[in-house]
Amino acid sequence: MNAASALLTCHRLTVEVAGHPLVHELELSVHAGTMTCILGRNGTGKTLTLHTLAGLRAPAGGEIKIGTQRIDTLSRRELALSLGLLLQGTEDPFPSSVLDTVLVGRHPHIGFWAWENENDRVASRAALAAVGMESFAQRDVATLSGGERRRVAIASLLAQNPDLFLLDEPLNHLDPHHQMDVLKLMKERTRAGHAVMMSLHDAGLAARFADHALLLFGGGEWLSGPSREVLTEETISRLYGVPVREIAWAQGRTFVVA
Ligand SMILES: Nc1ncnc2c1ncn2[C@@H]1O[C@H](COP(=O)(O)OP(=O)(O)OP(=O)(O)O)[C@@H](O)[C@H]1O
Numbered sequence: 001m002n003a004a005s006a007l008l009t010c011h012r013l014t015v016e017v018a019g020h021p022l023v024h025e026l027e028l029s030v031h032a033g034t035m036t037c038i039l040g041r042n043g044t045g046k047t048l049t050l051h052t053l054a055g056l057r058a059p060a061g062g063e064i065k066i067g068t069q070r071i072d073t074l075s076r077r078e079l080a081l082s083l084g085l086l087l088q089g090t091e092d093p094f095p096s097s098v099l100d101t102v103l104v105g106r107h108p109h110i111g112f113w114a115w116e117n118e119n120d121r122v123a124s125r126a127a128l129a130a131v132g133m134e135s136f137a138q139r140d141v142a143t144l145s146g147g148e149r150r151r152v153a154i155a156s157l158l159a160q161n162p163d164l165f166l167l168d169e170p171l172n173h174l175d176p177h178h179q180m181d182v183l184k185l186m187k188e189r190t191r192a193g194h195a196v197m198m199s200l201h202d203a204g205l206a207a208r209f210a211d212h213a214l215l216l217f218g219g220g221e222w223l224s225g226p227s228r229e230v231l232t233e234e235t236i237s238r239l240y241g242v243p244v245r246e247i248a249w250a251q252g253r254t255f256v257v258a
Helices: 046-053 076-082 098-109 118-130 146-160 176-191 203-209 233-240
Strands: 008-017 020-030 035-040 061-066 083-086 164-168 195-199 212-218 221-226 244-249 252-257
Touching: 008 046, 020 046, 020 061, 020 212, 020 221, 035 046, 035 176, 035 203, 035 233, 046 083, 046 164, 046 195, 076 083, 076 098, 083 146, 098 118, 098 146, 118 146, 146 164, 146 176, 164 176, 176 195, 176 203, 203 252, 212 233, 233 244, 233 252
Parallel strands: 035 195, 035 212, 083 164, 164 195
Antiparallel strands: 008 020, 008 061, 212 221, 244 252
């Protein structure tokens, strides 16, 4: 595939915070049907890069295109149909039911003067069922556990149904069972023609699920490419500053700190 058929393309994208480079002149294409993981130590810029790709903050340089259009030329609604962002943490300042919280994800599909309709409710209930939370539909989100709240946030994004899912540490708060459920759910989305880009702290899960990897080393340095080439003992050891060993097993390979 070439850049012309990509859902999202970065050309010489530079992300900075307070004058410090996090990503310097990134070249990246994200295609339908693929999963890309972003790995890096705490504070290397995974969140701010995802926010920049989602159009929430302006890059310090370079260009982001959604399809063939520059991201800053799209309306908020066009953007929300193209991409959806799972924030690293979610706060609920107002009381709201689980179902109403998921329905918020339908906003780009609802006309300006319209209320949500039966299709939106069906899509939201299906999204709740996908994360195993259908029986919580009428509960106040404020009463949920951290992991349950995380699954509701993922359901809201599933209800939004964007072409590209941008997920900031989607496995936060989740036990291993639900971590696998979410990774498999997102892999299914890629098989349905969507793309997924997510930050993770587990290089083994990245090697198992992601087709592509973007490593952020700090100071603007990055490495991007197919997971099987980019995720190696040497790169992961350098990335985290600890010696890491690659282990082969039935599902492929994983990494452990030596
Ligand atoms: N408003 C701000 N002013 C100054 N520095 C900031 C601001 N927002 C974020 N930063 C810094 O930018 C850097 C990148 O932050 P970011 O949240 O993107 O890191 P991250 O890779 O997602 O980290 P983590 O793995 O801990 O979630 C951090 O050093 C952070 O302290």
